[in-house]
Amino acid sequence: MAIPPFSTRRRDHLLKYVFCAYFLLCSSICWSSTFGEDRAAKDKRVTFSHLEHRQVDSIGPQVISIQDRQGFMWFGGERGLARYDGYRLRTYRSVVGDSSSLSSNMVFDLFVDSLGQLWVGTGNGVNRYNASTDSFTRYMY
Numbered sequence: 001m002a003i004p005p006f007s008t009r010r011r012d013h014l015l016k017y018v019f020c021a022y023f024l025l026c027s028s029i030c031w032s033s034t035f036g037e038d039r040a041a042k043d044k045r046v047t048f049s050h051l052e053h054r055q056v057d058s059i060g061p062q063v064i065s066i067q068d069r070q071g072f073m074w075f076g077g078e079r080g081l082a083r084y085d086g087y088r089l090r091t092y093r094s095v096v097g098d099s100s101s102l103s104s105n106m107v108f109d110l111f112v113d114s115l116g117q118l119w120v121g122t123g124n125g126v127n128r129y130n131a132s133t134d135s136f137t138r139y140m141y
Contacts, residue, residue, distance in 0.1 A: 056082065058091055064109055069116040070131075076107030081120060092136070100135035102127055
């Protein structure tokens with residue numbers, strides 16, 4: 001038994017229906033990929049807050065900054081060193097009689113080596129930051 005052919009009018013109507021469905025499907029895919037909100041992307045959003053000037057001013061005019069492997073931002077200035085963890089600022093200064101503090105408050109340079117260690121160049125030597133003890137090892141010159 002042979003299948004009867006579609007009438008031209010019925011075939012045109014079916015093609016319009018298929019074309020509209022295809023167009024709506026493609027449009028919704030494009031819309032969602034352009035303007036839709038991917039759940040994974042939403043969960044990975046990064047928010048920033050600015051540091052107030054009075055916080056950074058505690059180390060004096062900023063000379064240098066760097067980001068370490070843990071994501072901390074370090075700022076060196078004329079009156080010490082500051083570490084920003086995204087929430088609060090922690091300052092480090094030279095303390096007379098404390099060999100685990102900075103060798104000088106004047107910070108000229110910051111460097112993170114291939115092992116991820118932070119090195120601080122000051123007006124009185126180089127200091128390596130010890131993350132486990134939150135202190136410095138001095139290399140005087």
